[in-house]
Amino acid sequence: SNAPTFAAIRQDKEMFEMPEIPTKADVVRGDLNGSGEGVTGVMSGRHKISLHAGSLVALQEHAAGKFPGMKVALASSANTPFAEQIGRASLALLEVTPGTTVWDVLMRDWDGRDVNQIGRQPPLSPNKSTTHFPRLREATGIAFSDMLFFDDCNWGDHVGQVTGRCKEDDGRGVVGLRTPNGLGVAEFRKGLDAFAKARAGVGV
Template identity: 30%
Template sequence: MRSAPQGARASAARPGSRTSTSKPRAAAPAGGMALPRLVAFDLDATLWYPEMYMLDGPPFKLGHCSRGRPVVIDRSGEEVGLIGDTWSILHELHTDEKWAGTEIAYVSRTDMPKWAAQCLQLLKLDSGVSLHDFAHHHEIYPGSKRTHFRRIHERTGIRYEDMLFFDDMHWNIEDCAGLGVCAVYAPRGLRADVWKKGLAQYARRQGS
């Protein structure tokens, strides 16, 4: 996701999320495969497209694409929709009990954090929960993504080694991997093959 020199921080916790004072615990096994304590996603060109800097801005409204999935429409009629297999993957994370012990984060360097927040609030999963409320952590502001992850680590106590992250920008992957985060390159956005690759890569690092 592209960045700008300055910008406001937009950070919030999902209602009912686990407290930041909880001690980190080992990844929970599921079918013999270790699962991350936290799954983090970039936004622009990873979960949705177009990117925020490409839009004309608010007012935003909700619309539907040809497949019936919701999209956000900006003031000029540009549509922002989830790409790849994002919808089904987020649905799994929200509904499958095996993910009950995993926290979700958005880690974005956009210089339009308010626009991103509005899009997240408008887009909803089939259950009716918005993408905004679906996530425990919103680290959406310009700057190094190392800062984003450090803030999550300080707030939750979750080790970097227990985090899984997807991003379409390779240099962000390298930057976060330097902290110990299992960072997975998603050049065409979040797709099923990249998702499975990330889970397998994380499990190998955990020795499962």
């Protein structure tokens, strides 16, 4: 795959329910999937925020150059400005490999530009298909048909909305996969396979 993946990640409780913005004093250290010890979680009060297993593997393989041309960005409908602050602070602390944070990888992909669409305050909205993804397309120049989207929302079908609406003139659009239990390694591989089939014009 040489496409960007727009992947949802994290947490054990909804961001808007968490009480505090994590800082360096709130990190949890542990094994980063065999790549060494680093920041595997951050605490917001008594609630832990961490990467799902598939998100960590995806970001590690991406950072190692396994998918030439792939870039990663986030489309999150964080409920409140405070929830957005919690999410962004977490991304700047959680590590992909020792010393390299999720935010480092995101910034490397886009030459230091923040193209991520996080939140639902204007100009964003709760509907990713009408705001987050059109804005991602504009900010990145990446066609909808070159996007792979993972989403773990359990109260609505963002994937259905995005794949149904975000299409190019030729009818091809975003490839998406719902991950209601979070992005696991198997779901990440399944998404890559679905994307490859869509690019090849094979039914998925």
